[in-house]
Amino acid sequence: QKEVEQNSGPLSVPEGAIASLNCTYSDRGSQSFFWYRQYSGKSPELIMFIYSNGDKEDGRFTAQLNKASQYVSLLIRDSQPSDSATYLCAVPTNFGNEKLTFGTGTRLTIIP
Amino acid sequence: DVKVTQSSRYLVKRTGEKVFLECVQDMDHENMFWYRQDPGLGLRLIYFSYDVKMKEKGDIPEGYSVSREKKERFSLILESASTNQTSMYLCASSFAWGTEAFFGQGTRLTVV
Numbered sequence: 001q002k003e004v005e006q007n008s009g010p011l012s013v014p015e016g017a018i019a020s021l022n023c024t025y026s027d028r029g030s031q032s033f034f035w036y037r038q039y040s041g042k043s044p045e046l047i048m049f050i051y052s053n054g055d056k057e058d059g060r061f062t063a064q065l066n067k068a069s070q071y072v073s074l075l076i077r078d079s080q081p082s083d084s085a086t087y088l089c090a091v092p093t094n095f096g097n098e099k100l101t102f103g104t105g106t107r108l109t110i111i112p
Numbered sequence: 113d114v115k116v117t118q119s120s121r122y123l124v125k126r127t128g129e130k131v132f133l134e135c136v137q138d139m140d141h142e143n144m145f146w147y148r149q150d151p152g153l154g155l156r157l158i159y160f161s162y163d164v165k166m167k168e169k170g171d172i173p174e175g176y177s178v179s180r181e182k183k184e185r186f187s188l189i190l191e192s193a194s195t196n197q198t199s200m201y202l203c204a205s206s207f208a209w210g211t212e213a214f215f216g217q218g219t220r221l222t223v224v
Contacts, residue, residue: 008152032210043202043215044155088155092210099170100145100206100213104154 003027004091006103014111019076021106023089026070033065033072034090038105044088048074079110115139118203118216125223131190133219135203143206144186145213146170146178148199155202161186162209193223 005024013019025033032051036044050056050063050072062075072091076083089103119134137144143162147155147170157170159178167178175197179187186205190197200220204213 034212043218045215046212049212090213099157099160099168100143100204101157101171102147102155104152 002103003093003101004089004103006087006089006106008104009107010109011106012109012111013079015079015081017079019079019083019108019110021074021076021087021089021108022071023073023091023103024071025089025091025093027091027093028067028070030091030093032092033063035061035063035072035074036088036090036102038086038088040085076108081110081112084108084110116203116205116214116216118201118219120219121217123219123221125190125193125221127194127223129190129193129223131193131221131223133188133190133201133203133221135186135188135205135216136184137186137205137214138184139205139207139214140183141205141207141214142183143208143213144180145204145206146176146186146188147202147204148172149202149218150199158188195223197221198223 035048037047038044048063050065056063060077064073086105086107088105116137145160146158161167161180177189203216206213
C-alpha cells in the first residue's frame, strides 16, 4: 500500500460547482496534512493544512480530516477557471525522521 | 517571506557526467528535501536531511547522493548521470517535522 494515495484524475468540474479531491494515507501516526496546488510548469504552493479531525475552512476551500478512516479531502466551492491545476496531498510520515510524502496529485480542470 | 533558491532553472548534461544541483534556503529551516517529479508519478522523495551533516534516504535514492555541510544549503549529486535521471528536480525546506514545506522554483535536468 502506498503511503499517500490520490485519484490521478483528470477531474473536470463546471465553473461555479464544488470540486471534491480525496487523499488516503497509511501511517496512523501522521498528525498533520497539507494540500498543495501546482500550476503547470510551476512549483507546488501550500493552500491548506489541517491537524484536527473535522473541517477547516479558508475562503472557498475546506479541508476535511477523518483520522479513524485515514483520509483527508479538499473541497473547492464556487470553482473558478483559475482553480485548474494539479492538487497534491502531503503527509509527514515516519515520525522522528522528518519524511514528507506526497501523493501523485489530482489534475483538476474547471470548465467555463 | 521564505525563499528557497535552486541554482539552475534548466540544465543539460551528458551521460556519465557528475552533476551538482544546489539549493539554498534563507529561513533557518531544520529540514530540507530533494524530490523529482515525473508525469504520472508525482513527487518522489530522493533524500532528505533534518540537520547539518544528517541525511536520510527517501523512496528513490539509487544513483543519487546528497551533502549538507551548512544548515542553509542542501546539494543533490548525480554521481554519473544517466538518461533515466532526466526529470524536474524540486528542493524544499520546512521548519520542523509536521510543518509546511516551501519549494524552490525547480531545476529541469535533461541528460543526453
